[in-house]
Amino acid sequence: MPLSPRPGRGSSLEGGADQRLFEHIARELEDKGYCLYTGGLSDQLDYILAGQLPEFPARDFRPARIGREKTRQKNTSIRRDEISWITGERPAGRAWLDWADELRLYLNCRLFLGLTSFESHYARYGEGDFYRRHLDAFPGEANRVLSLVAYLNHDWAPGDGGEIILYPDAAAPVATAPAFGTLAIFLAEEMPHEVLPCRTERLSIAGWFRVRPLETPLL
Ligand SMILES: O=C(O)CCC(=O)C(=O)O
Ligand SMILES: [Fe+2]
Numbered sequence: 001m002p003l004s005p006r007p008g009r010g011s012s013l014e015g016g017a018d019q020r021l022f023e024h025i026a027r028e029l030e031d032k033g034y035c036l037y038t039g040g041l042s043d044q045l046d047y048i049l050a051g052q053l054p055e056f057p058a059r060d061f062r063p064a065r066i067g068r069e070k071t072r073q074k075n076t077s078i079r080r081d082e083i084s085w086i087t088g089e090r091p092a093g094r095a096w097l098d099w100a101d102e103l104r105l106y107l108n109c110r111l112f113l114g115l116t117s118f119e120s121h122y123a124r125y126g127e128g129d130f131y132r133r134h135l136d137a138f139p140g141e142a143n144r145v146l147s148l149v150a151y152l153n154h155d156w157a158p159g160d161g162g163e164i165i166l167y168p169d170a171a172a173p174v175a176t177a178p179a180f181g182t183l184a185i186f187l188a189e190e191m192p193h194e195v196l197p198c199r200t201e202r203l204s205i206a207g208w209f210r211v212r213p214l215e216t217p218l219l
Pocket of ligand 2: 134135136147193
């Protein structure tokens with residue numbers, strides 16, 4: 001399915017509706033170190049995210065691992081999802097990477113973050129799957145700086161589990177259901193978080209803005 005900008009509505013590359021969302025994210029990051037956004041998507045982002053579902057690549061999912069490069073390992077007591085890296089070869093994935101790049105440039109201007117790249121994968125949690133409390137980056141490694149998760153689950157019900165819980169340093173934990181249109185953005189080195197066990201399939205895209213390019217290929 002081709003996924004070019006929605007006809008007649010303007011590309012997000014031209015700026016527009018998403019600028020308000022970008023500014024909201026910047027403010028929340030400044031204030032709290034995270035943003036859990038449930039405020040409604042622009043037409044463009046709604047279209048981009050809805051476009052991922054038909055492309056959800058059924059065959060190249062593989063069990064997620066923890067750690068990076070030499071220390072990478074599968075550990076199903078910590079993490080049970082399956083992932084598929086987004087390479088940008090397919091139109092929906094490309095549109096998502098382009099959108100994330102606009103956000104990267106905005107946040108660089110606004111918060112001087114110096115983000116240089118973005119890596120992202122689809123994630124599929126099956127019934128009973130979870131991701132225990134963790135950080136997305138080891139402090140001081142100057143690697144993954146900002147995490148971005150977009151949820152793709154229409155009709156997510158309260159009993160379906162799968163909430164993401166953020167654990168801010170100086171405030172009570174916050175939980176959000178992985179409903180379609182919700183975005184979670186948080187500082188990767190500073191925000192412990194977890195995914196509670198799911199009672200049904202849970203689809204998402206997770207990505208990380210980095211301050212230096214990948215040294216080894218994605219596995
Ligand atoms: O899917 C989520 O809500 C968060 C996933 C996550 O923490 C990760 O992939 O590192
Ligand atoms: Fe994480």
